[in-house]
Amino acid sequence: MAIITMREAISQALxxxxxxxxxxxxxxxxxxxWGGTYAVTKGFYDRFGPERVRDTPIAEGVIVGAANGAAxxxxxxxxxxxTINFAxxxxxxxxxxxxxxxxxxxxQFTVPIVIxxxxxxxxxxxxxxxxxxxxxxxxxxGLKVIAPGTPQDAKGLLKSAIRGEDPVxxxxxxxxxxxxxxxxxxxxxxxxxxxxxxxxxxxxxIVTYSKMLQTSLQAAERLAQDGIExxxxxxxxxxxxxxxxxxxxxxxxxxxxxxxxGWRSYGIGAEVAARIYEAALDYVDAPVQRVAQKEVxxxxxxxxxQMALPQVDDVVKAVxxxx
Amino acid sequence: MEPKELLRLYHxxxxxxxVEERAAELYQQGKxxxxxxxxxxxxAVGSGLVSARMPQDRVITAYRDHGIxxxxxxxxxxxxxxxxxxxTGCSKGMGGSMHLADVNLNFWGGHAIVGAHLPLASGLAxxxxxxxxxxxxxxxxxxxxxxxxxxxxxxxxxxxxxxxVLWVCENNQYxxxxxxxxxxxxxxxxxxxxxxxxxxxxxxxxxxxxxxKAAEDALAHVRKNGPFxxxxxxxxxxxxxxxxxxxxxxxxxxxxxxxxxxxxxxRKVLLERGEHDAAALxxxxxxxxxxxxxxxxxxxxxxxxxxxxxFGSEFVDRVR
Numbered sequence: 001m002a003i004i005t006m007r008e009a010i011s012q013a014l015x016x017x018x019x020x021x022x023x024x025x026x027x028x029x030x031x032x033x034w035g036g037t038y039a040v041t042k043g044f045y046d047r048f049g050p051e052r053v054r055d056t057p058i059a060e061g062v063i064v065g066a067a068n069g070a071a072x073x074x075x076x077x078x079x080x081x082x083t084i085n086f087a088x089x090x091x092x093x094x095x096x097x098x099x100x101x102x103x104x105x106x107x108q109f110t111v112p113i114v115i116x117x118x119x120x121x122x123x124x125x126x127x128x129x130x131x132x133x134x135x136x137x138x139x140x141x142g143l144k145v146i147a148p149g150t151p152q153d154a155k156g157l158l159k160s161a162i163r164g165e166d167p168v169x170x171x172x173x174x175x176x177x178x179x180x181x182x183x184x185x186x187x188x189x190x191x192x193x194x195x196x197x198x199x200x201x202x203x204x205x206i207v208t209y210s211k212m213l214q215t216s217l218q219a220a221e222r223l224a225q226d227g228i229e230x231x232x233x234x235x236x237x238x239x240x241x242x243x244x245x246x247x248x249x250x251x252x253x254x255x256x257x258x259x260x261x262g263w264r265s266y267g268i269g270a271e272v273a274a275r276i277y278e279a280a281l282d283y284v285d286a287p288v289q290r291v292a293q294k295e296v297x298x299x300x301x302x303x304x305x306q307m308a309l310p311q312v313d314d315v316v317k318a319v320x321x322x323x
Numbered sequence: 324m325e326p327k328e329l330l331r332l333y334h335x336x337x338x339x340x341x342v343e344e345r346a347a348e349l350y351q352q353g354k355x356x357x358x359x360x361x362x363x364x365x366x367a368v369g370s371g372l373v374s375a376r377m378p379q380d381r382v383i384t385a386y387r388d389h390g391i392x393x394x395x396x397x398x399x400x401x402x403x404x405x406x407x408x409x410x411t412g413c414s415k416g417m418g419g420s421m422h423l424a425d426v427n428l429n430f431w432g433g434h435a436i437v438g439a440h441l442p443l444a445s446g447l448a449x450x451x452x453x454x455x456x457x458x459x460x461x462x463x464x465x466x467x468x469x470x471x472x473x474x475x476x477x478x479x480x481x482x483x484x485x486x487x488v489l490w491v492c493e494n495n496q497y498x499x500x501x502x503x504x505x506x507x508x509x510x511x512x513x514x515x516x517x518x519x520x521x522x523x524x525x526x527x528x529x530x531x532x533x534x535x536k537a538a539e540d541a542l543a544h545v546r547k548n549g550p551f552x553x554x555x556x557x558x559x560x561x562x563x564x565x566x567x568x569x570x571x572x573x574x575x576x577x578x579x580x581x582x583x584x585x586x587x588x589x590r591k592v593l594l595e596r597g598e599h600d601a602a603a604l605x606x607x608x609x610x611x612x613x614x615x616x617x618x619x620x621x622x623x624x625x626x627x628x629x630x631x632x633x634f635g636s637e638f639v640d641r642v643r
Contacts, residue, residue: 069442141637
């Protein structure tokens with residue numbers, strides 16, 4: 001086991017897959033000479049050269065579009081979007097093309113594209129650069145959506161995504177790059193579409209993913225001081241969504257809190273809660289609680305921004321509600 | 324050009340025309356659903372262009388795609404079955420009129436979001452360049468597509484990266500019902516390439532041999548020097564799609580263009596050349612009739628896609 005940062009984990013995954021498969025290449029804004037705006041691809045340009053680490057114009061439509069085309073023709077592009085907010089500029093390519101081309105043409109070709117996008121608030125970047133719109137991308141059949149919360153999962157899931165034949169939206173949280181965690185030695189591959197118990201417990205089920213996994217684990221630590229053992233389940237993949245560990249846990253705890261960083265309305269919490277009620281209504285001892293972002297565009301001011309984002313306290317409070 | 328190849332081109336253009344005329348009838352009978360955009364009047368562009376390609380060259384187009392599919396070698400059966408939504412269609416009944424493709428013929432579709440396939444063309448060409456292949460990608464689009472951001476993003480990138488793409492604007496004078504002058508700041512679409520330092524040309528899109536020659540020259544440039552924009556001046560004789568009230572143009576204008584029927588022009592050229600007489604061309608017409616009838620019968624008798632194809636195919640890779 002090595003302890004590395006999320007940034008190192010993602011970087012290692014890309015590096016190893018580029019070493020392994022010549023079809024894999026990176027394209028995006030400032031991925032090459034600059035070394036990546038989040039320094040994920042630092043050193044790649046020197047090692048792999050300008051053909052495989054391609055700096056693009058600031059033009060998200062053609063970044064994802066060209067990646068889709070290259071994927072149709074059998075390459076394995078990894079398109080980097082500087083922030084997920086810019087993915088809206090490429091929304092048509094993502095939802096009308098990445099997600100649909102294979103099935104719409106009767107499976108004549110695959111579209112093995114990985115779109116890396118940086119999501120999340122909390123860095124005082126104002127309303128347009130601070131969104132956590134992950135759930136939107138999970139709405140579309142045909143597109144896998146991965147959002148890891150630990151370095152091990154980031155590395156293992158990104159490698160699986162690159163090796164697969166399906167289009168993948170790989171969402172990295174901007175404030176997690178420095179987060180550290182244990183990553184196994186050797187080949188690290190994590191299965192896509194499998195939720196994971198990140199902390200076992202018996203009293204309440206907390207369902208979460210990405211940055212809110214870290215928040216939820218902190219909340220669980222605090223609750224443990226009062227003798228409350230929360231089971232924390234990390235969805236890791238938003239589509240396809242694996243509810244099995246969630247339902248299994250819920251049948252044991254009979255209580256659930258869903259914690260996400262995006263807005264509550266039509267969110268992950270709504271989907272997961274509905275599925276819990278569908279699958280385990282007889283086990284419900286308290287209404288499922290949702291922790292999410294306040295329903296406002298995020299402000300610049302630090303205090304206000306933090307007030308709008310879900311915090312450890314909010315998770316703790318929600319757990320006390322269901323107990 | 325070889326007399327045999329000329330006759331093949333003639334056959335192909337007539338086949339495109341008749342397949343579409345039958346498709347219009349089947350649409351009126353309710354046997355074809357969704358949208359149906361006819362290529363009638365524009366056959367010389369597709370046939371001229373595609374006849375100039377090498378087998379390794381990829382072709383990609385917009386939703387007015389039946390003619391391009393046939394020019395790429397797709398059988399009338401495969402087209403007709405897809406129009407009827409059958410399992411034997413080129414896209415197994417999953418795509419319909421706007422989404423014909425056969426990657427084995429290097430025909431990469433029929434794409435229905437205006438302008439969106441231009442970035443895809445950049446990517447196809449990038450893949451060929453990446454692998455060191457000498458293949459080019461021919462990307463067709465309408466005049467309407469040149470006003471959307473994708474056009475500019477894709478042309479710019481193709482020039483910056485020197486991608487082997489032949490951009491072909493089929494200027495049929497109207498984006499749906501809006502005349503070029505009412506939608507585009509410049510009425511000569513080829514001028515837009517100048518902004519990217521991209522060589523360009525304009526060709527009479529009603530003359531199949533002129534298109535072929537222009538395409539040969541352009542493809543030679545593309546293989547050697549990168550992207551090129553070719554503007555083919557053409558006209559669609561039918562509405563934008565079935566059910567177009569055509570309030571935006573007069574019947575005089577349509578009639579005037581129909582006098583320049585690309586098939587009629589080519590037929591005259593062939594007769595003047597003297598290698599084929601009228602009887603030979605009529606023979607081709609009859610062969611086409613039989614081919615189209617066979618295609619309709621085949622499509623009507625083909626099975627629908629099995630219900631189970633609807634499920635279990637969201638992803639390629641097994642989950643868990």
